[in-house]
Amino acid sequence: MRLFRGMFTALAAQALLIVAVGGGLLLWNVYTTSERALRSRDAAQLDAFAALAAEAAAAGKPYDRIVAELDRRDPNVLGGRVAIVGADDRLLGGPAAGPALLDRPIVVGGRTVASARIVRSPQLADRDRALLRDHYIGIGAILAGLLALLLGAAYWLAGRWSKPQRELLRLSHEVADGDGDIYFDERGPREIVGTMRNLRRIANRFERIETARRTWLVMIAEELREPIASLGGHLSELQEALTAEPEFKAAIEADQNRLARMAEDLHAVALADLGRLPLRFADVDPRALIHNAIYSHAKRAEAAGVRLETSNLPPYTILVKWDAERIEQLFGALIENSMRYVPRGGRIVLGLESQRDAWRLIVDDNAPGIDVQLAQQLFEPFYRANAKETPGGSGLSLATARAIVEGHHGRIEASNSPIGGLRITVVLPATPPMA
Incomplete structure (x- = not known):
């Protein structure tokens, strides 16, 4: 126009x-x-x-x-x-x-x-x-x-x-x-029609490559899950058979858990790319999901010298129609991301606020701040704000979080936190349109 x-x-x-x-x-x-x-x-x-x-x-x-x-x-x-x-x-x-x-x-x-x-x-x-x-x-x-x-x-x-x-x-x-199936009316100047045809060929080729990539990711993720689960069982048997130091056992368990999380995150991101992320909506209390996430990560946070806290949680029961398992995976991904950057003695604060027919889930930390112009790049798979200073992790945490949020028809944003680090804000409708 x-x-x-x-x-x-x-x-x-x-x-x-x-x-x-x-x-x-x-x-x-x-x-x-x-x-x-x-x-x-x-x-x-x-x-x-x-x-x-x-x-x-x-x-x-x-x-x-x-x-x-x-x-x-x-x-x-x-x-x-x-x-x-x-x-x-x-x-x-x-x-x-x-x-x-x-x-x-x-x-x-x-x-x-x-x-x-x-x-x-x-x-x-x-x-x-x-x-x-x-x-x-x-x-x-x-x-x-x-x-x-x-x-x-x-x-x-x-x-x-x-x-x-x-x-x-x-x-x-x-x-x-990313739409590879494009149509157009082949009328107009010869140069423009030729450009349209080239765009169609590029789109078709890109769609084939992208479909192959996503399919390979799903296949790899699914193939990883079984050997990782098998590896976990064998390691548990090995720990029982051998008299090993507690630190050694804890290290083996941590590595196994990290591999399992990586496989689950990769699987979720790959399925979301294909538009096939499975979601089972049911009535849940988001406050309980926050407390479950803190409990699940309490031991690791304590070992890292990081405090997990809550803030602005409503004092009454809330019922929303979400996929509880995926939301717990979402909180785990956000906590996992913050723990990679928060120094010893730092804080990770989880909050919940009402917003009309939706709820805002807020995760604050006091790690080093971010450049607001680069905030949205954090949600790209394998992106790291500073890979040299933060080794470990798969780089899939925030990409997994975005996949889950989009599956719930919500939105996720990154900004500077009032306590000095990164703030991740997730806005989810209380009842997703397709639920």
Whole structure:
């Protein structure tokens, strides 16, 4: 639409310029033509008056009477505008002499005895004014009609010329959104149609590659889950068979849990990419889910010297329709992410606030802050704010959180926390539309 408006504005401006220039030339032509007509009329009338004045002067009639008779006889053309001046430029009759607009000699007996001069500009008669008015109205009507015609043509041309560009823009948006099955009308300039065809080939190829990638991720995640579970069982048997140090056993258990979380997170992200993340909605109390998440991670947080706290939890029971298992995975992913950055002695605070027909889940920590401009990159798979300073972890925590949130038709945002680190805000409807 913006492209159409730009084209139409440019064409409309050109149309207005054409009408303005053409109209100005027409008005100038009417004005100069009327001026020439008045001068020709004055010249013819002054010639006739000079001849009559010569006859009257030969008969001995005074010049002032000759001019007075002219004023009475022809008040609309030369009346009050003609003066008779002697050879020595002395005024013999008529109004005070000024710059001569036209000058004709008065000849008596073959000798110039005086001259008749028009010393004032012509005054338009009512008939002349009516004629000029009709001319100007006619020109105005023609110009208005021409402008309307040109604006209509500009509107049509802008729509015709901008349609291929708008279609190309639409296709580029579809390709950018990952839609590989695009259709378009192959009409328009050859170059634009060729570009559309190239976009369709790119989109089809990208869709094949993306589908293969997502399918491989799901297959890998599913293949990882079984050996990891088997590995956990074997490690438990090994720990029972061997007399090992508690620290060694704890390390083995932590590694096993981390591998299991990585497999689950990878599986959730891959399924979400394919739009097949399984969700089982049921009535749950989000306060209980928060307490469960804190209890599940309490031992690890204590070992890391990090305090898990709650804040702003409502004092009454809340019932929402969420997938409890996925929401617990969401809290685990958010706590897991914060624990990778929070230093020993730090805090992770979980809160819950009401927002109309939705609830805001808030996780604050006091790890080093983030650049707000890069906040949304945190939700990309395997992205790390500073991989050198935060080894370990899969980089899937926030990507997993976003997949679960989008499955619940909510939104997730990152910002700076009031306690100095990162704040993750999740807004989930109390009852998702598809639940």
